[in-house]
Amino acid sequence: MAELAQAKMTCGYYDIADIIDGIRIGEHTYGRAPDAKVKFQCYGGAGQPKGKHPVYPARFARGHFPNPWIGKSEPMDLEMARYIAANGSAGWKGRSDYDRRSGGNWYLGDCSGIVYGILGVCHQMANSIFTAAGKAMDSPLVWPPSFYGTVLIYGPRGERAYTRFPVRLIYLHSMYPKDSPVLMTAEQTGAAAMIDRVETPEQRWEDLRAFFGDDFVRDGAREAFLAADQAFLARKRELDRALLAGTERTDGFASRTNAEAGRYFETISPLVRSDIAEGLQSGGAALVEPALMQPADRYRELGETLLKS
Numbered sequence: 311m312a313e314l315a316q317a318k319m320t321c322g323y324y325d326i327a328d329i330i331d332g333i334r335i336g337e338h339t340y341g342r343a344p345d346a347k348v349k350f351q352c353y354g355g356a357g358q359p360k361g362k363h364p365v366y367p368a369r370f371a372r373g374h375f376p377n378p379w380i381g382k383s384e385p386m387d388l389e390m391a392r393y394i395a396a397n398g399s400a401g402w403k404g405r406s407d408y409d410r411r412s413g414g415n416w417y418l419g420d421c422s423g424i425v426y427g428i429l430g431v432c433h434q435m436a437n438s439i440f441t442a443a444g445k446a447m448d449s450p451l452v453w454p455p456s457f458y459g460t461v462l463i464y465g466p467r468g469e470r471a472y473t474r475f476p477v478r479l480i481y482l483h484s485m486y487p488k489d490s491p492v493l494m495t496a497e498q499t500g501a502a503a504m505i506d507r508v509e510t511p512e513q514r515w516e517d518l519r520a521f522f523g524d525d526f527v528r529d530g531a532r533e534a535f536l537a538a539d540q541a542f543l544a545r546k547r548e549l550d551r552a553l554l555a556g557t558e559r560t561d562g563f564a565s566r567t568n569a570e571a572g573r574y575f576e577t578i579s580p581l582v583r584s585d586i587a588e589g590l591q592s593g594g595a596a597l598v599e600p601a602l603m604q605p606a607d608r609y610r611e612l613g614e615t616l617l618k619s
Contacts, residue, residue, distance in 0.1 A: 422439055459597065
């Protein structure tokens, strides 16, 4: 069994700002291992304020329910974090920056095994990397305000998507004993990755209740919430499948997905707990950024694997 490379990791976020009126419309997430000089940049890159070099802001998010970890340091297996970030692709070892948006397995770059826009965004990619801390599946470490919206759609690490590109775990099995909590957490992520399913309303309710708490919707609002939720998820699946089948352009997919998400958040905001409603105000307008989408041909190639049902 190889010796594991432990490192202190921190995470944070920086705002996505509308260039016309300066309104904050969401956040990018990232992680760092400062002592090891390794950066797990957001899929959108590092912040670049006022035309300076790309830098990471010193500011960290305050802790959010249910895990107030953000802004602290946490010991992680650095090699596992690297492996997950690069989705197990060749050349995953030894780099100081994990910021590729191309190359690697399926030419998706350092995506943590997540197909951008379909199976998650940078929030889910970052939380997948931080599986290396051995945290439970329902304990995300990166929690910016707009995560309330993305977690409803994609789950903490992309596992709530109706299908998921599998995380490769062969290397991890060579590094960890079978009963390792870290490996078991990673295996849960990988197992969820291979499930192609549509949750029933009852399954969806239990899933969200377990994550957000029993009081995540207001009294008497369960049926109205589930109706809006199921309608949105059905529309999102249609958009995903159209993109993967090559019948939807990438810019059209981003625009329509953002519009649908915005309507969904607006509909459910009066139905959910106040902290969730507040977070939803940060998310819909820039849920999916067109500039971070892969080329249309790549989505069609992925569709040959993902659209089996």
